[in-house]
Amino acid sequence: MENFTYYNPTRLHFGKGVVSKLGKSAKQYGSKALLVYGRGSIRRNGIYDQVVDQLSEHGIRFVDFEGVKPNPLASDVDIAAQKARDFGAEMIIAVGGGSVIDSGKGIAITAPSQHQVWDFFSGKAKPKKALPLLAVLTLAATGTEMNPLAVLQDHDTGKKIGYGHPSMFPAHSFLDPANTFSVSRSYTSFGVVDLVAHSLEAWFGVGDASLSDRIVTSIIKEAMEYGPDLLDDPNSYELRAKIMYAATLALNGLTNNGRVSGDWGVHALGHEMSLLFDIPHGASLSIAYPAWLKLHQQKLKHRISMLGKALFDTDDDSQTIKELESFFTKMEAPIRLDDIGINNPDQRQALLQSMNKNKAQGYHHKLSDKDREKILAYMSLA
Amino acid sequence: MENFTYYNPTRLHFGKGVVSKLGKSAKQYGSKALLVYGRGSIRRNGIYDQVVDQLSEHGIRFVDFEGVKPNPLASDVDIAAQKARDFGAEMIIAVGGGSVIDSGKGIAITAPSQHQVWDFFSGKAKPKKALPLLAVLTLAATGTEMNPLAVLQDHDTGKKIGYGHPSMFPAHSFLDPANTFSVSRSYTSFGVVDLVAHSLEAWFGVGDASLSDRIVTSIIKEAMEYGPDLLDDPNSYELRAKIMYAATLALNGLTNNGRVSGDWGVHALGHEMSLLFDIPHGASLSIAYPAWLKLHQQKLKHRISMLGKALFDTDDDSQTIKELESFFTKMEAPIRLDDIGINNPDQRQALLQSMNKNKAQGYHHKLSDKDREKILAYMSLA
Numbered sequence: 137m138e139n140f141t142y143y144n145p146t147r148l149h150f151g152k153g154v155v156s157k158l159g160k161s162a163k164q165y166g167s168k169a170l171l172v173y174g175r176g177s178i179r180r181n182g183i184y185d186q187v188v189d190q191l192s193e194h195g196i197r198f199v200d201f202e203g204v205k206p207n208p209l210a211s212d213v214d215i216a217a218q219k220a221r222d223f224g225a226e227m228i229i230a231v232g233g234g235s236v237i238d239s240g241k242g243i244a245i246t247a248p249s250q251h252q253v254w255d256f257f258s259g260k261a262k263p264k265k266a267l268p269l270l271a272v273l274t275l276a277a278t279g280t281e282m283n284p285l286a287v288l289q290d291h292d293t294g295k296k297i298g299y300g301h302p303s304m305f306p307a308h309s310f311l312d313p314a315n316t317f318s319v320s321r322s323y324t325s326f327g328v329v330d331l332v333a334h335s336l337e338a339w340f341g342v343g344d345a346s347l348s349d350r351i352v353t354s355i356i357k358e359a360m361e362y363g364p365d366l367l368d369d370p371n372s373y374e375l376r377a378k379i380m381y382a383a384t385l386a387l388n389g390l391t392n393n394g395r396v397s398g399d400w401g402v403h404a405l406g407h408e409m410s411l412l413f414d415i416p417h418g419a420s421l422s423i424a425y426p427a428w429l430k431l432h433q434q435k436l437k438h439r440i441s442m443l444g445k446a447l448f449d450t451d452d453d454s455q456t457i458k459e460l461e462s463f464f465t466k467m468e469a470p471i472r473l474d475d476i477g478i479n480n481p482d483q484r485q486a487l488l489q490s491m492n493k494n495k496a497q498g499y500h501h502k503l504s505d506k507d508r509e510k511i512l513a514y515m516s517l518a
Numbered sequence: 519m520e521n522f523t524y525y526n527p528t529r530l531h532f533g534k535g536v537v538s539k540l541g542k543s544a545k546q547y548g549s550k551a552l553l554v555y556g557r558g559s560i561r562r563n564g565i566y567d568q569v570v571d572q573l574s575e576h577g578i579r580f581v582d583f584e585g586v587k588p589n590p591l592a593s594d595v596d597i598a599a600q601k602a603r604d605f606g607a608e609m610i611i612a613v614g615g616g617s618v619i620d621s622g623k624g625i626a627i628t629a630p631s632q633h634q635v636w637d638f639f640s641g642k643a644k645p646k647k648a649l650p651l652l653a654v655l656t657l658a659a660t661g662t663e664m665n666p667l668a669v670l671q672d673h674d675t676g677k678k679i680g681y682g683h684p685s686m687f688p689a690h691s692f693l694d695p696a697n698t699f700s701v702s703r704s705y706t707s708f709g710v711v712d713l714v715a716h717s718l719e720a721w722f723g724v725g726d727a728s729l730s731d732r733i734v735t736s737i738i739k740e741a742m743e744y745g746p747d748l749l750d751d752p753n754s755y756e757l758r759a760k761i762m763y764a765a766t767l768a769l770n771g772l773t774n775n776g777r778v779s780g781d782w783g784v785h786a787l788g789h790e791m792s793l794l795f796d797i798p799h800g801a802s803l804s805i806a807y808p809a810w811l812k813l814h815q816q817k818l819k820h821r822i823s824m825l826g827k828a829l830f831d832t833d834d835d836s837q838t839i840k841e842l843e844s845f846f847t848k849m850e851a852p853i854r855l856d857d858i859g860i861n862n863p864d865q866r867q868a869l870l871q872s873m874n875k876n877k878a879q880g881y882h883h884k885l886s887d888k889d890r891e892k893i894l895a896y897m898s899l900a
Binding site: 154 | 532736739
């Protein structure tokens with residue numbers, strides 16, 4: 137087992153009606169908030185009103201920052217941070233999915249600084265302080281609600297970068313599974329894919345950590361047992377709850393304890409796909425994972441077999457990759473570029489160029505340009 | 519799934535040599551500490567010197583409180599708290615196993631108050647503040663290193679009480695598996711029993727929480743796979759590490775997420791045995807658990823079968839209880855009163871009286887006097 141430090145101070149409020157605790161929790165940080173959200177779906181499904189009622193009830197004034205995009209932009213974070221400064225916001229309240237909460241994290245470190253958020257994400261500066269962040273989660277997927285990580289995209293430099301800093305843990309996160317009832321069928325799917333992919337990134341990291349391995353496969357089993365059921369019964373509170381909690385545990389640091397780190401190569405590949413074609417994060421992962429596994433099949437034979445044993449009762453590595461593809465397909469997620477309409481050679485060449493230019497790869501299982509070409513070929517299979 | 523709040527701010531430093539981070543971590547809280555430990559084994563095995571070197575190096579003065587007992591006494595906590603007050607200690611550093619760290623928690627809330635620790639534990643008063651607690655763990659067992667719980671014994675009232683308060687989380691815990699090499703064979707065993715018993719208390723709690731169930735069985739599997747190996751190879755760093763981490767996760771709150779709570783009936787029974795006969799906590803649990811399961815075998819048939827399915831590949835509830843007994847026996851832990859020399863009728867009658875007088879039972883599966891009589895009979899079987 138590798139040495140590790142585990143620290144996760146987020147207070148997770150999970151269950152029916154937990155947004156009713158938002159006002160009291162927020163009040164301890166002051167009386168002025170920046171309220172961050174996406175393109176208005178929370179106005180339609182009533183979550184905006186729940187939040188605003190809480191703030192009014194506890195005498196917290198706020199200004200809105202609306203319009204965070206699904207692949208959130210650094211430039212929006214900078215605009216929002218300026219808005220927070222101008223208003224004198226004492227806290228950030230982010231209401232939405234991963235993109236909104238990630239943006240909230242960026243705003244939380246940028247607002248009290250002289251920097252643009254990209255200075256932090258690109259490593260030019262380190263956050264010295266942060267506004268407290270309260271997150272109301274409306275999509276089960278990224279795990280951002282209980283970790284210090286965020287992914288932002290910078291159109292100027294053409295990069296999508298993940299960044300983490302301890303000051304970026306949400307102080308409180310409010311997870312009401314009922315707030316995910318209105319998530320579309322496809323985003324429900326992609327969320328399940330995302331949580332499985334996070335678990336796999338840990339699994340294919342480096343370091344012998346048997347209990348963390350068991351937790352990884354526990355989380356994946358949960359997704360595999362209840363994910364397809366959820367597509368059949370999207371208004372089941374219990375199923376929404378199971379998937380929501382699994383997504384949180386998949387990336388709150390726990391699966392990584394005792395390892396050097398996860399690999400994150402597949403996410404790097406997926407980010408390039410999202411950047412180039414604006415496809416949902418989850419969809420990029422269900423395409424990239426099987427391809428990445430096929431590339432590394434010999435090198436990672438032992439780990440793939442162990443995974444197959446735990447999940448599919450097979451120790452055949454090829455069979456395990458097939459089973460994983462079947463699961464993604466059952467979840468109605470794409471497993472080939474064709475499935476998302478990336479079917480002409482120019483598009484595929486552009487993707488390869490972009491992956492190579494940004495040297496998309498993981499921390500451990502390094503990818504050469506030739507490897508990426510093979511991965512593209514696997515992603516392009518019929 | 520039941521609503522829950524999960525909050526665990528302890529910073530866990532795990533691995534080889536992590537005590538080298540103690541001084542720097544402590545320094546942020548001030549320059550005066552009360553150093554709490556047991557009956558001097560840490561002086562013999564070198565851990566005391568590691569700690570003192572850290573404190574000296576970072577200019578932290580300290581006074582010692584030595585002599586915490588294996589079943590720690592409230593009266594000792596009060597004496598130590600007075601010592602902390604007299605010295606003006608700004609933090610508590612507890613170096614030892616569960617008894618020492620639990621005492622450290624009691625001292626941390628008592629020192630800055632006008633109360634005796636029993637006022638808190640008996641519910642007469644609530645902690646308003648606490649000194650920061652830094653824990654150096656030397657025994658894998660109770661999980662106290664990453665939770666806000668403590669168990670103390672009051673000889674005046676004849677009670678052993680568990681108590682928890684958010685101010686009692688250690689701020690930092692330092693877990694170097696190498697610091698458990700010198701733990702005796704029997705205490706190594708009892709630690710494994712304890713972590714399994716904690717997991718079972720969660721399992722037999724109330725609330726449908728499938729992912730928490732998977733985590734519970736993951737932890738127990740870890741103990742069952744590596745516990746016996748550790749008895750064969752007590753100087754294996756890897757095995758010590760696996761058991762140490764499993765013990766931490768078994769009671770850091772995670773296994774309880776989505777449940778109303780665990781049951782804790784077996785611990786209540788065990789505490790009576792420890793109080794009366796001064797036997798180690800773990801030994802009391804390996805005797806009490808099979809008896810408790812036999813009493814509830816019909817009522818909990820479904821849960822026992824589910825557990826058997828996950829752990830022993832059987833859904834026969836009787837077989838599951840037998841397998842659990844076999845595991846405890848393999849760990850050289852007692853499973854009957856006879857095994858610890860409690861073999862005369864007067865002793866057994868005294869135990870029954872004590873259990874009945876203190877109404878030893880769990881939060882959910884209530885025990886009548888008649889139930890306890892049956893439990894005693896099961897514990898007395900040949």
